[in-house]
Amino acid sequence: MEIIKIGMADLGVAKPPSKLRTTGLGSCVGVVLYDQTHKIAGMAHVMLPESSLAKSGELTIGKYADTAxxxxxxxxxxxxxxTRNIVAKIAGGAQMFAFLGNSDTMRIGPRNVEACKQALKDAHIxxxxxxxxxxxxxxxxxxxxxGVLQIRTVNQGVKEV
Structure with missing residues (x-):
């Protein structure tokens, strides 16, 4: 069994018996897609809500919810x-710096979650x-x-969904 590591702003696909893993989900969102019929899994480590936030230069597709x-x-x-067989599971989107107030630009975690949900809705997943x-x-x-997603949360242990 191979564990395929997905880095920040990265994505990948796996078939049995492989697993996909990403670490360091703070305000980032891990989006996991799964086709139960064909046993194909995909994972994206989304850092930001939309590609319009990209600076000039080359766009990193895996970085933004709307492109990843x-x-x-x-x-x-x-x-x-x-696509008709694919379902999604999402994790992450924490508000890591709550002391920064309610400024929308500091709500990266919640904005990432909202953007991922919208992109999945747009794809009918x-x-x-x-x-x-x-x-x-x-x-x-x-x-x-x-298709089991294992989530390890700091100070809260492990759960499976």
Missing amino acids: IPHLINLMEKAGAQ KIVAEDTGGNCGRTIEMDATN
Whole structure:
């Protein structure tokens, strides 16, 4: 079994018996897609809500919710998944610096969650599990064999969804 590591602003696809893992989900959101019929998993580590926030230069597709999610769906389809079979699970989007007040620019975690939900809605993909918000970092691991998402939260242990 191989564990495929997904870095920040990265994405990837796996088939059994492989697993996908990403660490360091603070305000970032881990979006996990799964086609149960074809046993194909995908994961994106989304850092920011929309690509319009990109500075001039080359766009990093995996960094933004509005580009990462459509690209991940495309990669999964190329691997044999069918969009109508894909469901989503999301984790992360913490408000890591609550002391900074309610300024919208400082609400990166909640804005990332909202943007990921919108991109999934636009793609007609149902969210079947969610572990978002709070103020703790997370590590997630998706098993392509069964679609189980394991979420490790700092000071809160491990849960599976």
